[in-house]
Amino acid sequence: MEPIKKWLSENPTLYNVFKYILLVAFVLILIQLIRRFLRKQVTDTSLRYKSQKGIEIIGYIVLILLSLSYFTGSIKDFTLAIGLFTAGIAFTLQELILSIAGSLYIFIVKVYKPGDRIEINGIKGDVIDVDSIYTTMMEIGQWVSSDNYSGRIVKLSNAFVFKGPIYNYSQDFPFIWDEFNLPIKYGSDMELAKSIVIKIASETLSEYTTNSKSQWKEVVNKYYIEDAMVDPTLAITLTDNWIQFNLRYIVDYKKRRFTKHSLNDKIHAEVEKSKGKVVLASTTLELIKIPELKVNIKRNTKNEI
Template sequence: MKSIELIRQWMLEHPTSSSLIKYLIWVIFIVMIIQFLRKIIRKNLPDSTTRYKSQKGIEIIGYLLLIFLSISYFTGNIKDFALAIGLLTAGITITLQELILSIAGSIFIFFVKVYKPGDRIEINGIKGDVIDVDTIYTTMMEIGEWVSSDNYSGRIVKLSNAFVFRGPVYNYSKDFPFIWDEFDLPIRYGSDLELAKKIVIQVASEELSKYVKASISKWKDVVDKYYIEDAEVNPTLAITMNDNWIQFNLRYIVDYKKRRYTKHVLNELIGAEIEKTNGKVVLASTTVEIVKIPNLNILKADETHKA
């Protein structure tokens, strides 16, 4: 009892210190509650999407409680909120500019829906799949760099949310989760061009039919939502003749995550069909082909002299 009385008396004699201690106790208590609830959610929610959103929701509620608590303690009255925020902003705007922009960026990303976890984006020259968005950073699993095509490099990149205000954000999956891709096929002059065209279009149409069907309704939604012209989602073929061969350019639509694999399958199937033509269609190359060796007359030195 005596110790309690001493503590009470000390608190009465030092109101500022006691108020600060109470504030720190409340902060620690709220942080512990947040961590405890996050741990329960992580263990009891099997679905990763629901688990992620629930954890983020608890974090936001915790931040709001801490802000409300801080305003109550340091202003003494919730009505002084605008004044407190104004004074705080005036003092730290320059020193914490990047942090403020990052927080503003996170709010912008959330409300405007620039991107979300699971989207594939390119921002500030970095391409990857978004795996987390918090109040300051966007975390991405990087794609590309020293790895060819759309494969993961293995690096996890943390990027400031402030970058959404500093340049374009390329989203591969928002609204329309398909992209157009293309590749060239060199066909030798003298090949059966009609047969070659038939092979390329038939293989592409059969292999890509699932993407074409899925993309039609999605593209219609994009056309209705934005000021954009309608586009062809079926495979198309363009032919160009140059000095060495006839170039077939195949353009097609594909799932944004399956670009590399789809290109591999198309090349493999088209190559197999061309082999079945028994020489009617031949792929060209830059290899030098010697058609005929001219006859060479080599004379000895004495024969040259006689001649």
């Protein structure tokens, strides 16, 4: 121990740096212990999450205050050591530093928050946690059709907020536009078909349409964006095989699959009630001409022995 004490007394700068690192490590370990205690003791999910985040933020504030107070008055002694230390950290921990900067950017600018549905770096899901380094999401899609959970929890570096676009399904305007096509057979009662589709869409989507109108006005006032049609709209296209109805409508971003199912089911039921006046089309093949085939059959009348 004596040689170590002597070496530390001869190198006060390194001793102070080592002492500072121990203090930082102690604070970080204390934060984790308190978070673990809260995780076990607090039963309410929302309160547990907020309390853990609060402890984490308080811990970082303590670290900042500790650093300022530790270096105050002795900054001259640490100029070279801190300079070299900072340069080494910046070079070796670029991604970590960028992730921490990304977390500050997420919280300050409010890019997204827990509960939002986002798509970032090609990954789509619901945000379930945002910490100082990672964003944690419950993944949707991939091998699962539509907007259903795949069951995988994805951790994504916060640095990605600086590297590409972020698609937020729920911020400011928690609705999305969706559409689907209906093939109507030629010869069907077009006016009846249009009235069936529009009536069912208006009745099924009335709540979404009403709620979205007021929120869309706020979006128009906040951003430089033109007004848009939120009521269900129907567009008709003539194709080689059928008359294509394209229904476009607005829906809650979490209920897209169920709403599409409900619309299809109700429209199909009404079409069946029309007793043939409206018929859903299917792919058909029409044979224009069958080529003539000439077959010559020769019979052998000789008896072979």
